[in-house]
Amino acid sequence: MPGGERQHPLVYDRVAYAYRGGEEAVRDVSIRLEEGKVVLITGPSGAGKTTVCRMANGLIPHEFKGRLAGSVTIAGRYDSRKLSVSALSKIVGVLSQDPETQLFNPTVEEEIVFGACNYGLPVETIRERTERLLELTRLKPHRHKNPHNLSGGQQQSCALASILAFDPLVLVLDEPTSNIDPIGSQQVLELVARLAREENRTTLLVEHKIEELADLVDEMIVLHEGEILHRGPVREVLEHVEYIDSVGLSVPQVTLLCAKLRSAGWPIERLPIGIEEAVEVLAPLIDREALSRAPQLPPRRVQHGEEEVVVEITGLSHVYRDGTRALSGVDLEIRRGEFVGVLGQNGSGKTTLVKHLNGLLKPTEGTVTVAGLDTRKATIAQMAQTVGYIFQNPDSQIFKMKVGDELAFGPQNVGLSEEEVAKRVREAAGDLEISHLLEKNPFFLSKGEKQRIAVAAVMAMKPDILVLDEPTTGQDFKRAREIMDLAVRLHAEGQTVIVITHDMNLAAEYCDRVVIMEGGRVLLDAPAREAFLARKKLEASSLRPPQVTVLGEALGYREAWLTVDEAVEMLGASGGV
Amino acid sequence: MAYEVAYQDRGTIIHRLDPRVKLLWWLSINVTLATWNDPLFLALLLGSVFAYGRVAGIPFAENARHLLPVLPFVAFVLVANIAFWRPPDPAAANLIGHLFGEGVPVLPAIPVYWETLIFSVGTLLRLLTLVLSALILIKTVSPSELALAVVKMGVPPEIGMALSMTIAYIPVVIGQLTAVMEAQQSRAWNTKVSNPIARFRAYVPIAIPTFFRSFQAAEAMASAMMSRGFGYDVDNRTELNPLRFRRRDWAAAGAFTAALVIGVSLGFAGIAKYTFTAGLLGL
Structure with a gap:
């Protein structure tokens, strides 16, 4: 390839794109990626980041139908409209969000070689590169495992290695660390930056985690409502930090x-x-x-040391059918009205723990009592009215053609009268500010609206305890905050709230008490202010305290x-x- | 659970066999069962499938557990068979009694014969054998091996790859199904209703989100595959481990072919017919 073409291996020239039947997702976007540079694109949900990624290897316009204006040129000569996705991907490796759908081979090794084999690379080259990537991603001991049996961080590393295996000139990564704990995500991001430097690979990275990337990228672009809001070196862009914060980004x-x-x-x-x-x-x-000598900070909310115990877990162990021991001898008490964060790295047992609260899982050993009900003996209806579990993905539960019917589903299942069901639907819709959507079809609403519907559908059950499962996964900071603010409102009305997360800033901002899990055990159970100073225990669970906590200590x-x-x-x- | 129904290299002799030999095993079982309807013969065939699974390192309990989800369907087929299947010569058959007696309005009396029961149990075993053999095939043949095998057998490479990816997609769908069931159970979703129509309707809250999410996942997976060169130049794709028939493959292929020939012969000769068990019972 002539030198001039290598200088800008990926060029977006005044690009605009509207999905079929929708408004423009991006407008007048021009980006010239320089060889060997790492560029970060960030922005709130709906800013057009994923659309930019899809244009890089021709998924737009070939696989998504809509109106494309402007041009995307790869390696200085290939128009994305004229070559197929698989041909363009040889030059521009694109890794999309959600490792679940990116990993489809039975072993890690087969996953990594898949692309390289498709492109007909020589056997020896593939073998050498695979060994190197297994080494770099620390996946060597797992090479014969099913990728879906790896931890979140390992899955992301495996997906990344599967792209790097065919050595594309440009790498485009759409939120490569969305499902990983803080230290795991730092490792993946550092690996990306290191490979960009070592192999002189141009890299376009879409991420919300600016904090972890500030030192690693050469340029930063902030997209907002389909347009470039700010661009330049990280330090320059962050001069607008207050404005960037106000549009809902984690800075x-x-x-x-x-x-x-x-x-x-x-x-x-x-x-x-x-x-x-x-x-x-x-x-x-x-x-x-x-x-x-400054005085101690007051507690943020009313403390609940004297309230009754609503969750009592004694000697809880859980072994999955495949023999995996997920929990070992967990003892935990939660009082009515507490706001508790359950933290821990991927695979530490936090989700297994909370799934015992509403009876989705039953103890292998030990007991779990929730609001006086033994979860082993309680019926599904009893547990559903006691514990409201809000899942990450609203698409897992929405099935009715009207929002109102969706909200009525739970109350109807527990046999409430029609009047009571209608009352609860009205109240839940009012609380979540979706009353105007009650007659609409939920399948045609935005992801944020669907998320609110899913929460309202659970709240219509009037549970004693609310469990939020990873509210930040797949969401931008603003949306995660909306859900957490709602939890705060409900908490103020007396709701007990339990949040599973590995977003430390969010946990520090909202939770009064923190339970840190590690290897299926409770490593630390303390008020948030104490917990975030226990640096060693946090590190043992691949967690890190918020930046301001570390700064305060240093000062x-x-x-x-x-x-x-x-x-x-x-x-x-x-x-x- | 989801990834239990997926290929896993358990390092057994079955896993080391050429994929074409494993396909031949699957074919021999399924062609044979198509020609049999005697429950005793079919029970032996099902037992042989369990045994094959055990040699492949899959415990009996795991295989039995994976058959549980199909039991409602199998039970439905059993009931339908009892209700609708009649021996060719009902006058000579052994009547047990009638479902819905003369006094029940609207519903006609349904005669139930011993022969119907024996045949229906045979059908049940057939279905279980069919499902279990498919599950064991999926667990012992890597999707990429399978693609390679069918391509070697003359199938176009695109179809081979599509087939392998369809199999790889199964655990993804099972994963989606589990997530949806947990979400609905958290809203007191329950299928424990006696009316069969209500029971069928009770699965709508599971079916719609699973379908919706699976559709999304299929689209994302297709994009991911294309972004890794799927279909780029299928004729010149690199094969890291080209298939080669070894001595043990020939031996296993010989054994499975013999089993197929014997099985089909027994079927066509009318020996593995439900009348065999009926005879043993003195009917």
């Missing part, structure tokens, strides 16, 4: 903190993008002595800051202008 906490302090008049010239930089910037501006505050606003308040009281 580095220390950058946002310093931007807020600067707005309040602190003399901060350059916004930091990492913790060390933030310490350097803030240390000269604060009175460390005063900060260390000499003796408790944990859990949110940016708390940090602003404490710093405001101890230094500044």
Whole structure:
């Protein structure tokens, strides 16, 4: 390939695209990817990020029908309209979201070689490259396993290796770490950045996790409602951090903190993008002595130490039918009105634990009592009225042709009268602000609306306990926050809330108490402020405290800051202008 | 559960056999059962399938468990057979009694013969053998091996790859089904109703989301496959482990062919007919 063409292996020129029957998903987008550079695209849901990825190897326009304007040129000469997806993918390797549908071979090894074999690469090349990738992704011990039996992080690594195996000139990754715990996702992102440098591979990365990528990428593009809002080096773009935060993106906490302090008049010239930089910037501006003596932060909500125990788990062990021991001797008590976060890395047993709460799983050993009901003996109807379980994907439950009927399904199943069912539907729809959708067909609504319908359908059961399973997975920060804000509202009305997550910022911001799981056991059970200071135990479970907590510690505050606003308040009281 | 119904290299002699030999085994079982209807012969055939599974490292209990989900369907077929199948010469058959007696309005009296019962049990065993042999085939032949095997047998490569991907898709659908069932159970979904029509309707909340999600998954999977060069140049695709028939493959192929010939001969000779068991029972 001539040198000039290599310089910009992927070029979007004034591209606009509208899916059939829809409005434009992207408008007037021009991106010239330079050879060997890593570019991050970020933006809230519906910003057009996935559409940009689909255009890179011709999935748009060949597999998705709609109107495409402008052009996408690959390797300086190939028009994406004229070549097939499989031909373009040889040059532009695209990895989509959701490893579940990206992995379809019976073993890790077959998964990795699949693309390379399709492109007819020589046997020796494939073997050498496969060995190297197995080494790099640390999947060598798992090469004969079914990819679906790997942890979330390993699955993402396997999917990534399956693209790298045929050595494409450009790599396009659409949220490659959406299902992984913090340390696992850091490893995958570092691997991507390292391979980009070592193999001079141009990489376009779509991610929400700006905090983890700030040091790893050369350029950052913020998409909003189909248009480029900001672009440039990360530091330059993050100068607009407050605005980016306002459109619903998760931004580095220390950058946002310093931007807020600067707005309040602190003399901060350059916004930091990492913790060390933030310490350097803030240390000269604060009175460390005063900060260390600053009063303790008050509890954010009413504490529930005196309330009755609603969940009592004693000696709980669970072994799946294939012999996998997921839980071992778990003891746990949750009181009415608590807001508890269950944290842990992929495969630590957190989902298995909470599925015992509504009887989806039964204990192999031990007992689980919820609101006085032994889950082994309680009926499905009793458990469904006691524990409301909100699943990650609303498409797992929606089946009625009218939103109102969907909301009535649960209350009808437990034999409530027609009047009571109608009342509950009205109330749940009102709480979730979907009253105007009651007559609509849920299949034609947006993902955010479907998510609210799924929550309302559970709330119509009026459960004592609400369980939220990974509310951040597959969602942007704004949408995850909407769900959590709703949980806070319900909590204020007396609801017990249990959230499973590996999003540390979200857990710190919302949960009062944190239960950390590791290897099927409870590693730590403590109030959030204590838990986020237990660095070693967090690391043992592949977790990390929020940036502001680490910053507070480094600046000499003796408790944990859990949110940016708390940090602003404490710093405001101890230094500044 | 989902990925239990998927190929897993258990390192047994069956897993090391050429995929074409395993296809021949599957064919010999299924052609044979098509020509048999005697429950005793079919029970032996089903037993042989369980035994083959055991040699392939799949415990009896695992195979039995995987048959559980099809039992409602099998039971339905059993009842339908009892209700509608009549011996060729009812006058000479052994009547047990009538379903719905003379006094029941609207419903006619249905005669039930010993021969009907024996034949119906045979049909039940046939279905179980059919399902179990397919499951064992899926668990012992890697989808890519299967694609290669059928291509070697003259099937166009595109069809071979599509076939292998369809098999790879099965666990994905089972995974979706499990997620949907858990979500609906959390809203007190229940199938424990006595009326068969209500029972059928009770599965709608499972069927619709599973179909919807499976459709989405199929689209995403198709895009992922194309993004990894599926169909790029099928004739020049690299084969890392080209198929080669070894001595043990010839031996197994010989044994399965012999079993097929014997099985079909017994069927066509009328020996494996339901009248065999009827005779043993003195009917």
